[in-house]
Amino acid sequence: MRTARSLPHLIAAGSLVAAGLTGVGVATGASQASAAQACESWSSTLRPGSTGSGVKELQIRVAGWVPSGQVMGADGIYGDQTKAAVARFQKAYGLADDGIAGSQTFAKLRSLTKSDCTPINFTYAEASNNCGKGFTGSASVKENLRRSLWQAQALRRQLGDKPLPVSSGFRDSACNSASGGASSSQHLTGKALDFTPPSGVSMCALARQARSAGYGGIFGPGYPGHSNHVHGDWRTTKAWSASQCF
Numbered sequence: 001m002r003t004a005r006s007l008p009h010l011i012a013a014g015s016l017v018a019a020g021l022t023g024v025g026v027a028t029g030a031s032q033a034s035a036a037q038a039c040e041s042w043s044s045t046l047r048p049g050s051t052g053s054g055v056k057e058l059q060i061r062v063a064g065w066v067p068s069g070q071v072m073g074a075d076g077i078y079g080d081q082t083k084a085a086v087a088r089f090q091k092a093y094g095l096a097d098d099g100i101a102g103s104q105t106f107a108k109l110r111s112l113t114k115s116d117c118t119p120i121n122f123t124y125a126e127a128s129n130n131c132g133k134g135f136t137g138s139a140s141v142k143e144n145l146r147r148s149l150w151q152a153q154a155l156r157r158q159l160g161d162k163p164l165p166v167s168s169g170f171r172d173s174a175c176n177s178a179s180g181g182a183s184s185s186q187h188l189t190g191k192a193l194d195f196t197p198p199s200g201v202s203m204c205a206l207a208r209q210a211r212s213a214g215y216g217g218i219f220g221p222g223y224p225g226h227s228n229h230v231h232g233d234w235r236t237t238k239a240w241s242a243s244q245c246f
Contacts, residue, residue, distance in 0.1 A: 035114075036110045036111075036114065038115075039113055040057065040106070041054045042054030042055075042058065042101070042106065045100060047100045047101070048080070049078060050078040051076055051077050052076055055076045055078045055082065056074050058082070058086070059072055059076070059082055060074055060150055061112075062082070063147055064155055065088040065089040065092070065154050067081075067085075067212075069211065070214065071214055071215070071216040071235070074147070092158070093108050093157075112153065117146060118146055118149050119149055121152075121153055121164075122149040122153060124142070124145065126166050126169070127149060127193060130171055131171070131178060133172070133175065136172050137172065141170065141189055141190040144191050145170055145190035147191075147234070148169065148190060149193075151213055151215070151232070151234065152164060152195070152232075154213050155209060155210060155213040159198055159201055160201070162198035162199055162200070163199070164195055164198050166195060167195065167196050168193070169187065169190070169192070170187060170188075170190045171188060173188065186234075191234050192231060192233035193233075194229045194232075195230050195231075196229050197230075203221050204245035207220035207221065207242040207245040207246065208246055210230060215232040215233060216236055216239065217233035217238075218230065218232055219239075219240075219241050219242065220242030220245055221242055221245055222242050222244035223241040223242055
């Protein structure tokens, strides 16, 4: 029988019924808290030196809280970068910012999690319009998109927890071509989202804050075709261009 450790991936792939897990809250309408708990793959406190699937899941959820200019390496190893990201997440939500993920940190993460393991303020649907076709990618691309949504949740918090509209997310090759995207666009892999600013936030303020939300790729005002939105992706090689802003 599969354990809870594999649930985030099964949920992301839409495979709960096939896996014989129809008793999970997602399928039965159990409370959000219970269903969100099923998304967790940790069973005890995580700290520097911890390894495994629980650490990797934690890294996905705090990927938008790494120090400015960094991109989270979700490798399942709790090192200095993960500790710094956890501490920054904790501070943002009024917790003791010791960089150790224990019961209070897990409870806060759970409160931010929906039954499909995505964050409460963003959905797969809004991040995969895909020229009106909806999501058509693989399970691995959908898992990439889930991380992108968690980074968006962090960026939203950093901007004052105001609604942060997503104007574009996952695109298949046909939609990407029709949208004028580059052939190597991060949108194809689910690693990119385009945003318009929340109410009261300027385009440049959005672009500048994205530098502290775990994005390796940021394109905004001053970059061709990006005057009305800010693009953020988590490529590992830094590529920031928004000459009107920074």
